[in-house]
Amino acid sequence: MTDLTPQPCDLLIEAGWVVPVVPHGVVLTDHAVAVSNGRIQAILPIHEARAQFVPKETVARPEAALIPGLVNAHTHNPMTLLRGVADDLPLMTWLREHIWPVEGAVMGPEFVADGTTLAIAEMLRGGTTCANENYFFADVAAAVYKKHGFRALVGSVIIDFPSAWAKTDDEYFDRACELHDAWHGDALVGTAFAPHAPYTVSDANFERVRMLADQLDVLVHLHTHETAQEIADSIKLHGQRPLARLDRLGLVNDRLIAVHMTQLTEAEIALCAERGVSVVHCPESNLKLASGFCPACALLKAGVNLAIGTDGCASNNDLDMFGETRTAALLGKAVANDAAGFSAHEALRAATLGGANALGFGDKVGSLEVGKQADLVCVDLAQLETQPLHHVVSQLVYAAGRQQVSDVWINGVAKLRQRVLVDMDMDAIIANAKQWRQRIAGIERAS
Amino acid sequence: MTDLTPQPCDLLIEAGWVVPVVPHGVVLTDHAVAVSNGRIQAILPIHEARAQFVPKETVARPEAALIPGLVNAHTHNPMTLLRGVADDLPLMTWLREHIWPVEGAVMGPEFVADGTTLAIAEMLRGGTTCANENYFFADVAAAVYKKHGFRALVGSVIIDFPSAWAKTDDEYFDRACELHDAWHGDALVGTAFAPHAPYTVSDANFERVRMLADQLDVLVHLHTHETAQEIADSIKLHGQRPLARLDRLGLVNDRLIAVHMTQLTEAEIALCAERGVSVVHCPESNLKLASGFCPACALLKAGVNLAIGTDGCASNNDLDMFGETRTAALLGKAVANDAAGFSAHEALRAATLGGANALGFGDKVGSLEVGKQADLVCVDLAQLETQPLHHVVSQLVYAAGRQQVSDVWINGVAKLRQRVLVDMDMDAIIANAKQWRQRIAGIERAS
Numbered sequence: 001m002t003d004l005t006p007q008p009c010d011l012l013i014e015a016g017w018v019v020p021v022v023p024h025g026v027v028l029t030d031h032a033v034a035v036s037n038g039r040i041q042a043i044l045p046i047h048e049a050r051a052q053f054v055p056k057e058t059v060a061r062p063e064a065a066l067i068p069g070l071v072n073a074h075t076h077n078p079m080t081l082l083r084g085v086a087d088d089l090p091l092m093t094w095l096r097e098h099i100w101p102v103e104g105a106v107m108g109p110e111f112v113a114d115g116t117t118l119a120i121a122e123m124l125r126g127g128t129t130c131a132n133e134n135y136f137f138a139d140v141a142a143a144v145y146k147k148h149g150f151r152a153l154v155g156s157v158i159i160d161f162p163s164a165w166a167k168t169d170d171e172y173f174d175r176a177c178e179l180h181d182a183w184h185g186d187a188l189v190g191t192a193f194a195p196h197a198p199y200t201v202s203d204a205n206f207e208r209v210r211m212l213a214d215q216l217d218v219l220v221h222l223h224t225h226e227t228a229q230e231i232a233d234s235i236k237l238h239g240q241r242p243l244a245r246l247d248r249l250g251l252v253n254d255r256l257i258a259v260h261m262t263q264l265t266e267a268e269i270a271l272c273a274e275r276g277v278s279v280v281h282c283p284e285s286n287l288k289l290a291s292g293f294c295p296a297c298a299l300l301k302a303g304v305n306l307a308i309g310t311d312g313c314a315s316n317n318d319l320d321m322f323g324e325t326r327t328a329a330l331l332g333k334a335v336a337n338d339a340a341g342f343s344a345h346e347a348l349r350a351a352t353l354g355g356a357n358a359l360g361f362g363d364k365v366g367s368l369e370v371g372k373q374a375d376l377v378c379v380d381l382a383q384l385e386t387q388p389l390h391h392v393v394s395q396l397v398y399a400a401g402r403q404q405v406s407d408v409w410i411n412g413v414a415k416l417r418q419r420v421l422v423d424m425d426m427d428a429i430i431a432n433a434k435q436w437r438q439r440i441a442g443i444e445r446a447s
Numbered sequence: 448m449t450d451l452t453p454q455p456c457d458l459l460i461e462a463g464w465v466v467p468v469v470p471h472g473v474v475l476t477d478h479a480v481a482v483s484n485g486r487i488q489a490i491l492p493i494h495e496a497r498a499q500f501v502p503k504e505t506v507a508r509p510e511a512a513l514i515p516g517l518v519n520a521h522t523h524n525p526m527t528l529l530r531g532v533a534d535d536l537p538l539m540t541w542l543r544e545h546i547w548p549v550e551g552a553v554m555g556p557e558f559v560a561d562g563t564t565l566a567i568a569e570m571l572r573g574g575t576t577c578a579n580e581n582y583f584f585a586d587v588a589a590a591v592y593k594k595h596g597f598r599a600l601v602g603s604v605i606i607d608f609p610s611a612w613a614k615t616d617d618e619y620f621d622r623a624c625e626l627h628d629a630w631h632g633d634a635l636v637g638t639a640f641a642p643h644a645p646y647t648v649s650d651a652n653f654e655r656v657r658m659l660a661d662q663l664d665v666l667v668h669l670h671t672h673e674t675a676q677e678i679a680d681s682i683k684l685h686g687q688r689p690l691a692r693l694d695r696l697g698l699v700n701d702r703l704i705a706v707h708m709t710q711l712t713e714a715e716i717a718l719c720a721e722r723g724v725s726v727v728h729c730p731e732s733n734l735k736l737a738s739g740f741c742p743a744c745a746l747l748k749a750g751v752n753l754a755i756g757t758d759g760c761a762s763n764n765d766l767d768m769f770g771e772t773r774t775a776a777l778l779g780k781a782v783a784n785d786a787a788g789f790s791a792h793e794a795l796r797a798a799t800l801g802g803a804n805a806l807g808f809g810d811k812v813g814s815l816e817v818g819k820q821a822d823l824v825c826v827d828l829a830q831l832e833t834q835p836l837h838h839v840v841s842q843l844v845y846a847a848g849r850q851q852v853s854d855v856w857i858n859g860v861a862k863l864r865q866r867v868l869v870d871m872d873m874d875a876i877i878a879n880a881k882q883w884r885q886r887i888a889g890i891e892r893a894s
Contacts, residue, residue: 083834084841088780088790121831287777288845290786317845318832327774330734333535339737343535384568385765387530387877388884394531398735398764403850430834437835 011035011412012055014046015066015378017392021352022367025345027392033066035374038412043368063382064406065392067348068367069129069151069375070321071355073280074221074259074309076135078115080122081106081436083313085444091227091289098444099314105443107164111436112137116144118433121424122319123150126402127377129410132257132280132309132359134194134221136165138179142189148424149410151375153359154179155194155221158209160202169205173212180216188411190218190360192257197223198242199230206249219255219360222246225268226260227291243268252277257358259309260285261299262292269295273302278358281350283327285311296328296350297336306350307358322402325351329397344397374412380404458482458859459502461493462513462825464839467815468799472792474839480513482821485859490815510829511853512839514795515814516576516598516822517768518802520727521668521706521756523582525562527569528553528883530760532891538674538736545891546761552890553883554611559584561879563591566766568868568876570597573849574824575768576857579704579727579756579806581641581668583612585626589636595871596857598822600806601626602641602668605656607649616652620659627663635858637665637807639704644670645689646677653696666702666807669693672715673707674738690715699724704805706756707732708746709739716742720749725805728797730774732758743775743797744783753797754805769849772798776844791844821859827851 011034018031020043032049034041044052086098112135123131130151133141138156145152156176157165166172180191193209195201201209213220224242225231234242243264246252254276261279264272272279281294299306310316310324325347332342356366365375379400381387386395386404408416415422458481465478467490479496481488491499533545559582570578577598580588585603592599603623604612613619627638640656642648648656660667671689672678681689690711693699701723708726711719719726728741746753757763757771772794779789803813812822826847828834833842833851855863862869 081835083837084845085837087838087841087845088787090786094786118831118834125831284777287781288786290780290784290788293781313846317841320832320848323770327777330731330774331778333737334734334740337737339537339541339735340535341737382877384565384572384873384877384880385767387565387880388528388887389881390530390532390884390887391534394534394764398534399530399760401767401848401850403848426831430829430831433831433834434836437837440835440837 006052006054009034009036009041009053009055010057012049012053012058013066013376013378014049014058014060014062015064016062016381017065018043018368019065019067019348019393019396020368021068021349022369024349033368033376035409035412038373040368040370040372040374042370059407061378061380061406064378064380065396066368067377067379067396068352068365069377069408069410070127070351071130071307071359071366072123072128072310072319072321073132073257073307073355073358074282074311075119075131075133075319076312077119077131077133078112078135078141079312079314080119080319081111081115081433082440083317085314085440087317102440102443106440107136109137109140112140113144114432114436116141117148118429119319120145120148120150121421121426121429124408124415124421125405125419126320126322127379127405127408128319128321129375129377129408130355130359130361130365132221136163138191139175139182142179142183142191146186146189149188149413149415151188151361151365151410153190153192153219153221153361154183155192157194157196158205159196159200160205161200173208177212180218192219192221194221197226197230198234198245203249206246206251210250213255219257220251221257221259223259224261225258225263228263231263243271247271260291260294262286262294264295269298269302269304272299273304278305278307280307280309280358281328282309282311283331284324285315289315293331293335295335296332297338297341300342300346305354305357307355308351320402321351322400326397344393347397348393374409376409377405378407380406453499453501456481456483456488456500456502457504459496459500459505460513460823460825461496461505461507461509462511463509463828464512465490465815466512466514466795466840466843468515468796469814469816471796480815480823482859485820487815487817487819487821489817506854508825508827508853511825511827512843513815514824514826514843515799515812516824516855516857517574517798518577518754518806518813519570519575519757519766519768520579520704520754520802520805521729521758522566522578522580522766523759524566524578524580525559525582525588526759526761527566527766528558528562528880529887530764532761532887534764549887549890553887554583556584556587559587560591561883563588564595565876565880567591567595567597568871568873569766571855571862571868572852572866573767573769574826574852574855575766576822576824576855577802577806577808577812579668583610585638586629589626589630589638593633593636596635596860596862598635598808598812598857600637600639600666600808601630602639604641604643605652606643606647607652608647620655624659627665639666639668641668644673644677645681645692650696653693653698657697660702666704667698668704668706670706671708672705672710675710678710690718694718707738707741709733709741711742716745716749716751719746720751725752725754727754727756727805728775729756729758730778731771732762736762740778740782742782743779744785744788747789747793752801752804754802755798767849768798769847773844791840794844795840821856823856824852825854827853
């Protein structure tokens with residue numbers, strides 16, 4: 001303790017517990033986080049903070065845990081408007097008879113803007129401060145994220161089929177490069193290539209992705225090894241498993257954000273670890289679509305950077321990172337046949353720093369460290385559902401619900417205060433969602 | 448539509464949607480449920496209900512779904528006080544170094560009363576109206592359920608080891624029979640035998656359970672086929688898998704509530720179907736303890752009555768039947784490798800009527816049918832997290848959280864109104880839980 005003259009700060013958050021994620025496994029009791037210019041200025045005991053800082057604003061949450069904002073490392077947020085439009089169907093029936101006809105009829109800038117807005121509101125209310133977006137009309141989504149001060153890596157879809165977003169290969173690549181140019185250097189919104197999947201992207205297009213990703217220094221966000229069928233089809237068509245094919249095409253490296261990965265050999269896990277591939281585990285989507293089980297514990301043990309994603313609301317059906325993280329921790333143990341295989345602390349790290357690292361934002365966010373951007377979430381643990389409070393991180397991962405998120409900041413800017421969205425009109429968003437329901441019901445009836 | 452003189456009723460609940468569970472798969476839009484003397488008197492369109500009834504009280508929930516109260520078909524509710532006391536440990540370390548020492552120091556009437564009270568409050572706030580209890584000091588638990596007007600089947604533990612509850616085999620059986628006598632005929636609280644598990648109960652004690660269960664006409668609530676180890680140990684010790692041994696002892700019949708059942712052959716599934724055994728699936732406990740995967744879809748397909756339970760809070764760590772039902776539906780599909788294998792409607796039925804049937808309460812509750820007791824739950828679907836509302840039951844199972852439960856009635860008596868517990872002091876319950884935290888922390892430090 002030093003004898004400094006009190007210094008100013010923009011915001012002082014005093015919490016019952018601070019879980020910084022770095023260092024791993026630590027819970028700081030009665031600590032405060034000082035924020036200035038959008039960054040974490042100090043993390044220290046509350047009584048020291050009060051002596052050391054003269055804050056413009058103090059937020060006291062003596063019964064809450066302060067944690068890094070959660071990072072949803074794989075989502076298709078415009079599809080929030082299709083939440084539950086069709087469930088409990090085999091994948092191809094679901095896509096061909098429901099999702100594709102509806103998307104064909106509605107997908108465009110308005111759908112993407114409205115769906116992304118609904119998703120941002122849902123994510124903020126659930127403690128998520130950053131998303132890895134993967135959908136058409138990425139330019140629209142990027143602008144919506146920026147407008148709402150929400151952190152995102154927005155992927156430009158590359159797929160071998162025409163869509164409302166682009167008709168030809170060249171158009172897909174042109175749009176991706178335009179998006180990159182438009183957002184290059186932005187503090188909040190980054191861009192990536194999002195080649196859809198090994199079964200929908202040709203070798204030539206993958207090579208073009210690799211070349212451009214290297215040139216522009218951006219990440220590659222890819223669904224892969226999602227189902228056993230995908231592996232079988234790849235062997236039939238290319239004589240190789242998808243990961244081997246991607247390796248041949250030069251894509252298995254530290255730019256790759258590999259989503260799903262339910263089908264992995266030990267050698268493939270070792271390859272991912274060696275090359276610095278990030279794996280995004282979407283347990284609830286994998287369960288709901290009966291895709292298979294990602295070997296999350298084995299990936300962690302091998303040293304692979306593991307992140308967690310909800311996938312889109314058409315296949316999950318929510319953007320609840322608390323629920324997804326809990327499912328990841330529970331399922332991970334069962335799949336590894338080891339109750340000690342995936343701890344609550346490891347799950348929280350995957351949902352925060354793991355995601356930030358996967359998105360290339362690990363130097364900026366994902367943990368509470370001095371100098372990092374202040375993406376912060378308060379979780380109220382005083383509620384009956386998290387009592388008695390024997391262990392903070394156990395309660396956060398295994399018992400707390402997203403409704404216990406009380407306050408959220410992104411870059412030090414308040415986005416949720418005492419459960420109220422600061423700068424979004426929730427009633428208008430709900431009313432708009434109801435209009436989309438009517439519109440989509442009309443399409444479903446007609447199809 | 449008839450032209451009747453309006454008749455009185457105690458309560459008329461007008462809901463945007465009524466999901467009666469029976470008939471299966473039905474959602475009634477803009478319907479009302481009339482309740483008198485604790486029973487469902489009528490289910491009809493709102494405009495007809497208004498013409499037909501003069502209610503003492505009307506509750507209008509135009510944006511809510513009214514569903515049967517959820518039935519938590521396996522729990523150890525006093526252990527709510529041990530929520531998260533130890534996690535992420537191998538089963539035997541967890542039991543020997545944490546749970547048993549703590550239980551040894553605290554287990555008694557006060558612990559059971561306080562833990563059960565906390566659990567009832569949590570269950571009510573989450574739309575659960577009935578529990579299948581399995582813990583020591585069943586007499587205390589039964590009295591607490593009754594006091595709070597909560598429906599329960601309270602099992603008397605039978606185990607081959609002494610405890611604070613009973614020292615000898617005779618004492619366990621005496622207590623079980625006393626409990627049965629004390630509660631026989633009660634409208635709200637029933638009793639059962641709860642022999643702990645095949646590996647902790649001798650043949651002699653199982654035979655005694657069977658004889659008494661037949662004589663007293665009560666159910667048998669048993670953990671079984673929970674882990675692969677249990678099967679291996681049974682083969683070693685008894686030369687038989689647990690279910691075969693139980694069959695030899697006359698226990699595989701329609702009195703058996705078989706909990707966990709993660710290890711099942713096709714023949715065992717067929718046997719359960721043939722004999723009318725109810726299976727309680729506790730997916731999150733099975734995942735968290737890495738016990739294995741219950742073949743829920745195969746059980747459903749075979750015609751076995753399937754119920755859902757949370758297990759105790761020391762191993763889950765909540766009593767959230769919305770979360771548990773969702774996990775059951777998601778996991779069921781993945782285990783069966785069939786995205787269509789376990790529908791949202793089937794999951795809701797398992798969480799309501801399946802549970803009621805398992806507990807022998809199927810003629811009284813579990814579905815919304817005229818003449819049944821009015822155990823009712825309103826779920827607010829207007830919230831952002833369940834918008835747009837394309838399909839009601841999809842939202843209930845795959846998107847809604849327990850915090851969206853607005854109102855709960857048991858036997859037509861309001862227990863939760865607009866999220867407020869009617870006759871329980873939530874602040875006092877939380878304060879009491881905090882005292883238990885202190886007390887248990889002292890034990891953990893000392894041990």
